[in-house]
Amino acid sequence: MKKSSKLLSRKPLFLLLYLFLSVLIPEQLMASKALEPPQAIITGKVTDVNGLPLAGVNVIVESTDRGTISDLDGSFRIQVNSGETLVFSIVGFKSLRVPIEGADFVNVVLEEDVTQLGEVVLNAGYYTVSERERTGNIATIKADVMEKQPVGNPLAAMQGHMSGVNIVQSTGLPGGGYSIEVRGRNFINGATDPLFIVDGVPFGPQSLGASRVSNEILGGNVSPLNAINPNDIESIEVLKDADATAIYGSRGANGVVLITTKRGKAGKTRFDAQLSTSFGKVSRFLELMDTQQYLEVRREGVINDGYGSFLDNPSFDFVWPDIKSWDNDRYTDWQKELIGGTAYRNNAQLSISGGGQSTQFLISGAYQKETTVFPGDANYQRATIRSQVDHRSDNEKFKINMSMSYSNENNQMPGEDFTGKAYSLEPNAPALYDDEANLNWENNTWDNPLAALEESYVAKSNTLLSNAVISYAILPNLEFRSSMGFTSYRLDSYRAMPSSARNPSLGLTPQNYSHLITNASQRESWIVEPQLHWKKKWDLFSMDMLLGTTFQWETTDQLVVRGLGFPNNGLIHNLAAAQTLEVISDMDSEYRYNAVFGRINLKVLDRYILNITGRRDGSSRFGPGKQFGNFGAVGMAWIFSEEPIFGPESFLSFGKLRASYGSTGSDTIGDYRYLDTYSVSGNDYDGVTALEPTGIFNPQFGWEENRKLEAALELGFFYDRLVLNTSWYQNRSSNQLVGIPLATTTGFSQLTGNFDAVVENTGFEVDLQTANIQSKGLRWSTTFNLTVPKNRLVAFDGLETSTFANRYVVGEPLTIVKLYHALGVDPETGSYQFEDYNGDEGITRSEDRQWIEDLAPTYYGGLGNTLSLGNFTLDAFFQFKKQKAYNTLRYQSTPGFKGNGSVELFDRWQQPGDMVTIQRAYSGLAPTGGSDEFQKESSAAISNASFIRLRNVSVNYKVPTLEHGLDINVYLQGQNLWTITDYKGPDPEQPTSLRLPPLRQVSLGIQVSF
Template sequence: MQHSISSVRRGILFMLLYVILMSFFSFHVQAGTVLEPPQITVSGTVTDTSGNPLAGVNLVVESKQIGTISDFDGSFSINAGPTDVLIFSMVGFKSVTVPIAGREEVIVQLEEDVTALGEVVLNAGYYTVSDRDRTGNIATIKADIIDKQPVGNPLAAMQGHLSGVNIVQSTGVPGGGFEIEVRGRNFINGVSDPLFIVDGVPFGSLSMGSTNVSGQIFSGNISPLNAINPNDIESIEVLKDADATAIYGSRGANGVVLITTKKGREGKTRFDAQFSSSLGRVSHFMDLLNTPQYLELRREGVINDGFGDALENPAYDSFWPDITLWDNNRYTDWQKELIGGTAYRNNAQLSISGGSARTQFLISGSHQRETTVFPGDANYKRTNIHSNVNHRSNNDRFRIDLSTQYAHENNLLPRTDFTLKAYTLAPNAPALYDEGGNLNWENNTWDNPLASLEEKFEVKTNTLMANAMVSYKVFENVEVRTSLGFTDYRLESYRTLPSSARNPRLNLTPQGYSNMSLNQSQRKSWIVEPQLNWNREWKDVSVDVLVGTTFQQETTQQLVLRGRGFPNNSLIENLAAAELVESLTDVDSDYKYNAVFGRVNFKYIDRYILNLTGRRDGSSRFGPDRQFGNFGAVGLAWVFSEASIFQDDSVLSFGKLRGSYGTTGSDNIGDYQFLDTYTITGDDYDGVSALRPTGIFNPLFGWEENKKLELGLELGFFKERLNLNASWYRNRSSNQLIGIPLAATTGFTELTGNFDAVVENSGVEVDVRSVNLVYGTFKWSTSLNLTVPKSKLVEFEDLENSTFSSRYIIGKPLTITNLYHSLGVDPETGQYQFEDFNGDGAITSSEDRKWVEDLAPNFYGGLGNTLALGNLTLDVFFQFKKQKAYNTLQFNTTPGYPENGSVELLDRWQEPGDIKSFQIASAGLIFGEDRGALQRRSNAAVSDASFVRLRNISLNYKIPNLDNGLEINVYLQGQNLWTLTDYRGPDPEQTSNTRLPPLRQLTLGVQVGF
């Protein structure tokens, strides 16, 4: 306790000092006014090469750092001295420098910049770097691509666009989560999520859902990133190699994702409004058995199991109500009924932006409402408010940049995903409603799936992110700055389980059964990062030095309550009406993080670049003696195209070789893991509340380490109309923090500790961007990215005798799965046959699961084409992946089970001599003879799941020749429209049968700006 008080005191002291320091600097601001010499007014117009006026062109007087912006008719006027030089610049055009030379009117034509590279500036977190000069590997996606995708989560917009970044959507239900891996899985256990930073502030991406509340709808995974409106994003950068990530030290091992939001631009006040509407449907339905086929298999199964006579005995009716009690002529397409609806999404966004040369602002608000494909009135609503203000003092020394984001999400869903029922309900299952419009329980012989509509699930989240960047130039080349940030993420969700949603035969009462669980979670963090930046340029050398320190604190609270004993079901949402309230989870944890970091960048004659980065990190997540660690990297680049042998007219216009090596770490393993603890269970025995042992003491608890090596080659051809980036990387992760599975005899299922294991991820990434054709107003450009990842377990101490012996193999990836080797159906017995690896005559143990399949992708990537003709732009983006995955055999391999399955099941063995792919039918009433369970875990259940997917298509038309600067764009966008795959199952990306696959969506929208 003493420690925390003293650290609070020091924090306050620090803040005080900071305030004093800043007021000193701002005093300096007022003191530093400059006297202006006599001026003349220069006016003129800016046009493109065809003579059309250009609005919004930036115009700066070179020597004075003052500027303006051209009006909608291309006109401008500015005060300048007669000998001054004007610089005109605009995105998509080449900059032009014009000496005034005493003139009062200047006419300027800007030439369109057709190079694909341009002068791209990348956000590297603590600093920015031009694409040309970077020594590290930074992948980026800009607003122009993000805005074209009708998606709700920034991760969805990134899917397929970035090399080395593998993103899989885990459910088609709005508000669900994503899995993201940057350059493969580094750690055997634990989180593979990269570090997310929004406008300089780390943002916890881990779900705060509770399986007690949202287990059956999202698997508990509710992505906090849903709070960020993709339309508010200016760019997303993914830092991949050591050079880029080492400055994030112990949190950079899994890569860093930097999200930068949109900012106001100088110019007249601009209003933008955007409205869009989307329709979404499940993209692919499974081919399932119809009623006659299903019942044929069921009867055959019961008879094969030896219960043929019992079919006639009513005592056994509850074993097979589908055969004997339900209407044998009834047929319902449950996929259509339960997941066949249309999800509507409506989105409206309004933004106002503008500002003077010194102060700019942006305020945007949006609202989105999305329904689901499920029956009922489930829907997801999100409201976002985003604002940004920047200001520069007159002398350009002081700058302040403030951004805030606020999001409110409200997601009202059924508590269970209907997908599993849609795939497995018997096709002759009874009607959902009886004649009176009430739920039909068919004399209590089935569990009506729509009963779960009475079970409500709602999640509300409020996300606030605020950050300020304050900087002051002490001298021309010395800048002191501080970034301050605050995030507050609150999640509140509840789920009700009223007795009326359960089969009446259970005789459940509201008092005895009805219950409501409530999850109240909050994650709050603040960060302060004072930094000092110094740069200097000489004739041949330029140096950039950055030092800084980080103080961060994050508190996490989660309270999950369950109330029961409600007097009736209508009071179930009122916890006060519960007779008894139990606390299921009560987390209140504290994470503190402190670091010193730095960067030194040398550039010699624009040709040789050396970038050194480092960080010393301390984290409260580790044992008392292992709290600090050092990380660092060196990056080198050689721009060989600057050498004199390359002429201006040579085919190769740009060439760079770069490399980096360094270490990063990961502390993403939860708080207080090193302590031996007892936790209050919330339950009691005989009035004494129970304390459960929850941890084993482990003082030797330190960083996970990740050493990254990278080599890259960047080439530009034909004046950079064709750009090729290729990189090779090898990341080795060691000192793995593993929840080492323990034998149950220890009393625990796992223990987290550092383990002597090395995992290697290597691979090649290729990015190609080209401008293929420019002819008049027609422009065709292409981008392609390809990642070929490889992964293997290099080292694992005593693997054979460890608890991982049956999961991993040295030299193979972590993503392998060990399977039985299926030899097909024996034509004589009708049973599945398997290879008996250990030769003991039985197929039972792990020793017979020696068939290895790797479920990681062999390669993946995306191919995008943009075609522009005048005011019409067409974007087509394909995503592709080569991989293997579990197919439908993982769910059902035995025809005749009391659940529906693929029509493939009809191809079953019936009599000796049959050569079939499925075994003899069985209703699952006898064991030992049914080897379906083994087949489900055999190589037959894993097959090719490669796909090429038309992930996004976007057609945009800009209405021409509008007056008064009015700009109207009409667009049609499609997401996930078409898929080429041989996969046998719901969806090659999301292979579960319990979660809704990603939807196919079509969006029509209009954007108006003036």
């Protein structure tokens, strides 16, 4: 396509600079002078006070570029001149200087630093802050936790590990997406996605998939985050409160997720290779009716409908083939047949890292291939390559960090998710293939599910992320820094539907049915952020200031085309061969964003901390006079454990009170919403493509606003062997951007504008970390997190007369559903009964849907334990959630209809006086009075979906080796292994979908480092 070539022609200039530097400037050329030849090789071992080896300790020859890192057994090897000094350092332990005076072996014992909270550095986006001194709420997950999970998406590794962060997987198919909410849903119509920042560069998580292409298989949700290899990530921080997010202004209303990738470390060149194989299966099948149960209720339904006399009439064989012509003794477990296969995932990764004190590098590459549990050869492939170079001058005034990653994904799926068919196909349905191995249509009496394999869904994506950070120390306390980033996400997908995928009795041909829908889309983004950092420390007082500005430009292009009618199915992939071409969507949008931001951090006596952040944002999504918004926050902390009353022998090793208040905003409404907009209608007028109006001019609407309040208490006991953090928050979102109803005479149903509605999220969060046992031979630690959230609509003027009247209620959460109140089955008539709220002696769709259920979690969290014994390490993590969800009655509530259902339908009403929960059988040929549809939307279709899930188990064994510097680890990992729940559906976290649930996975792998 002409548009596609235009999109690919944009080249970021600084990428050429990056490639030039990383290829042509090796470490030897960047060093300012040649190193003196070493005179001796020193070996040694680093342990803690209990004799346990310490891995990853930085071992540096003082005042030189020479260094290394201790191996997993604590051993190290380095070249040292006589009289030089080695410096040993690692987070959580006191640094140690060891002079070398002729020794060739050194045993080093590091003491734990009781102030290790001050050594844990968190990424807060534009700045870093220690765990001890942070005034905001920042949750984090590190590489050592993510690497123990056999997952392909970073969000999957975060599930259950962070308080206040609720993540749900949308499908068990590879390449599918995830939904994420940070402290609940803030806006009525706005997106819930937080801002994602990868190595300082914003990354859009929104799918560019077109629903007409991918809805049947992935629900239109092709997650761009699949492009990021979890094994490349060093840490993920989630910023939650105003103090942490206000510096991102309008982009931080739904929280901020900071992804930091791994970097090279000073020391010898290190090679890391990893191979793993995973096996995946559906973790839970529904209990469905068998053949005899199904046929019994099916015939009973025909009789109840008054057509029993026709059951013996051959002329009606075509009406009820499942009863009349199919083998009544045949049984097929369609769940086993269609979704009972084994999915395989093979993963290979290689990285090279190292460097001296002035220059470090890392280059890594990975390849992954994953299949599905469906029949056929569907698969997902991903190849990634990443490089990182960090350099600083000898005087450490000039620094440059450059990173680039590229990912190519190829997702080839069948045209349909077989899960729905697996739950509903008749148990006595015919064989899939005839005697000649062709698709069996059984005299055109059924739709063979494997015909979907004739269709195809293919999604190919290319993702480029690049970033360069240059800094220079102008003065001892003043540094200039500039971050420059570029991202490009390209998705090309199509869905081909040939006539051969449909029942031959329909008489469909390539000329009158076969069609192809293509989606070519791309999102590109530039960002430049110059900054000034100034810091100064006096005897009792210190100040840290930041001033910066942001310039961002983003374009999004999408072209969706449908081709209809092909000479034959062999040409279906060639749009030029189509008889008719239709442009379904042609979208080309541009988004410009500019901001000025700042931060002032004050510390007195290292215990009283004040943090002030502010930002002024400008967005092209609003009209003149409304484009700019001001946001800011103040955070305060008192480290009361530093007060004289708490001496060095106190059992309270750390205590902090903190609070924050501020505002963030949102402009996530799409581009050009304040203008008159038009789109291609898909209809022709006298051979000319017609445009239709889709939006009406309204330059008056402006920023949504989210005001956040938080108070927290953080405690550490017994030298931080037990750390407890608790926080309470209240977020109020106002000036909501919603569709204001318009009179039908205007030609539009609504007008986008600000509405006087307020949404409130409150909650309580608990995070607990304990070091239960720390002995020479055994270590045991525990983590626990709990979130108790609450959401409610505080105010909504004119709600009763708006288009939202049937969805929301003032005082109730946004996550409610309004249902009919089910009263059970009338024992005399055998029909479902419902409460008549309006008293008109009938059930109407709007007035009688007054029963309210909230589908948001009541609470959720996770519990993890790590146990180390010798060379073995065992990790186990449980996720839990208390919630309600739709059950199987949502999809089938009446026995007797064509198509199988839950075995619960077999226990139905059969005669007057029966006290049961399932109504009488119907065949679908006689009216039911709507009772079956009402039941699907009633309180009976909601049930308890709480669960405790063994989310992850990992067993790691370090293989003893004789060769120095060689580390071999063999591991066995499991994901989604076991679920305790009363929920009778396929999966309690994915209850409202007939898509493939998340799989149970087991992975075996080996990691070699040298």
